[in-house]
Amino acid sequence: MYFEEIQVGDYRIIPETPVCRDEMLEFSQTYNPHPVHVDETFAKTTRAGQILASGVYTFLLGWAHYVMQDFGGKETLAGTEIRMQFFAPVFAGDTLHGKAFVADTQVRNPYNGLIDVQVDLYNQNDELVLRSHSSEIIKRKNPAVPIHTV
Structure with a gap:
């Protein structure tokens, strides 16, 4: 999908994972051998009382589903940034689900635009566990045609 075809509010569902x-x-x-993520004995001494999933691992569980249905598809040229916020712990045995949506768009240059994709992941209790924002460069359909933004 070309940049001009993507609108703020467009969304994709992240299925149960x-x-x-x-x-x-x-x-x-x-990739993240901190004791809270790998050592059961240590993890039992923490507030969570058990091993926690790494935040990056949690992000990647949702991201793997998003990239299979990303907004730009073959017109996605590159990513420029990813930011993550963690709201609640994730444990083995949890089931995650969520939503990815276009939070913002902006013209980058005459050839492409930039979209901000927000991914919210929830656990089986519908508790928000992770929010990420990624900036993606998307090819324009008609680079010679100016885009007027509001």
């Missing part, structure tokens, strides 16, 4: 213990631990042992 289980948080698998083995996958979660393997990710953390490789």
Whole structure:
């Protein structure tokens, strides 16, 4: 989808995704081996009382579903930024679901535009656990035609 075809408020559903213990631990042992993510004994001494999913792992569970149906598709040229906020812990056995939507658009240059995609992930209790914003460069359909923004 070209930049001109994308509107603020467009959305995609992130389907239910289980948080698998083995996958979660393997990710953390490789990429974020903090004791709260990999050491059951240590995790029991924390407020959560059990191993927490890494925030980056949690983000990637939702992101994997979003990129399969992203707004720009083949017209997405690159990403420029990702920001994440964490609101509640995620544990093995949780089930996540959510929504990705276009929060903002802006013309970047005569050839492409920039969209801000917000992804909200919720656990099985509909509690917000993660919010991310990513900026994506999307190809314009008609680069020679000026876009007037409000």
